[in-house]
Amino acid sequence: KQWYQRRVRGRLCRVTTNGSLSLLSIGEQGETGVKYSHPQELTACSTVNDEFTVMAGSVSGDIMTLDTRNISQPVSSYKRSNYSITNIAPDASGSAWVSQGDGECFLHNPSKPQCPSLSLSGGDCEGVLGLAVTKATILTSAKDRVVRRYLL
Numbered sequence: 001k002q003w004y005q006r007r008v009r010g011r012l013c014r015v016t017t018n019g020s021l022s023l024l025s026i027g028e029q030g031e032t033g034v035k036y037s038h039p040q041e042l043t044a045c046s047t048v049n050d051e052f053t054v055m056a057g058s059v060s061g062d063i064m065t066l067d068t069r070n071i072s073q074p075v076s077s078y079k080r081s082n083y084s085i086t087n088i089a090p091d092a093s094g095s096a097w098v099s100q101g102d103g104e105c106f107l108h109n110p111s112k113p114q115c116p117s118l119s120l121s122g123g124d125c126e127g128v129l130g131l132a133v134t135k136a137t138i139l140t141s142a143k144d145r146v147v148r149r150y151l152l
């Protein structure tokens with residue numbers, strides 16, 4: 001199996017290619033884990049807001065917000081387009097920057113899933129493959145081999 005993992009705020013978030021999201025937390029009480037399965041392959045994940053909220057993105061463009069205390073069903077789900085979610089990166093406000101394979105890069109607020117508040121690029125751009133977020137800057141890398149810098 002291939003997998004993707006990311007450590008955010010002390011939690012290890014792992015996506016496997018068989019369409020499941022596995023979360024592993026290492027703390028005072030040892031290692032704990034939970035698993036969520038989605039019909040489509042999951043391609044990105046990140047913790048956001050607090051230690052219990054996780055966002056995951058699928059190959060079909062779905063963005064799910066999950067509560068790790070009850071991971072059997074998503075708290076909310078959103079789909080902007082049919083292109084794969086390539087990255088999810090939390091920001092300081094509790095929202096997350098999401099990039100897609102069609103070039104979309106937008107701010108997604110899990111408490112208002114149907115209302116993306118800010119878009120950096122649209123579906124007519126090169127597919128965004130990498131995404132990095134700092135306090136005042138967003139960096140993206142694309143299929144055209146260009147790194148773009150956005151100042152907030």
